[in-house]
Amino acid sequence: MEGHIMDSEKAEKLEDESRYKILSREELLAYVDKGDTLADIGSGTGFFTDDLALKADKVYAVDFQEGMHKFYRDKGVPENVELINSKASNLDIESIDLIVSILSLHEIDLDKSLKRFKQVLGTEGSLLFVDWSKNAVTDNIPPREKMYTAEEARKKISNLFKVKKCEERYDTFLISAVRK
DSSP states (O other), X not given: OTTOOOOGGGGGGGGOGGGGGTSOHHHHHTTOOTTOEEEEETOTTSHHHHHHHHHOSEEEEEESOHHHHHHHHHHOOOTTEEEEEOOGGGOOOOOEEEEEEESOGGGSOHHHXXXXXXXXXXXXXXXXXXXXXXXXXXSOSSOGGXXXXXXXXXXXXXXXXXXXXXXXXXXXXXXXXEEO
């Protein structure tokens, strides 16, 4: 599935405040408990990572493109954020509380990554995925063959996790799940 990748040469586009229309800071932070340790998969320039760092104790910003990390370092990385250069399926972190992926699910090997996520998450660990939907109205999205509908993603996720929320939104979907 790793085929539609935002080129780090275009990283500046990921800093657009209009991204909060997809997931507001308040909604994102509602999934984070004070003191959590979490991983932001596909963290890119740290746009959403910076918000997560406001509430979490420790945030691992995971992206396999060093160019994204360079942009983030130049922008300024909060003290409680550690940059990790890795693909989601190779995540090498000990026990964490929450894994977040915003607009990156279509870029990872989901089956392989979910297995790794289950190993990495603590016994009460949870997932939050927001991604472009195959049902999107707009055409300004990644190639549809790389994407899932909420239901398609829910089915894959529910093999290893208990899905608590699954909803199609305008152009995107949101899924939250906990470890079984």
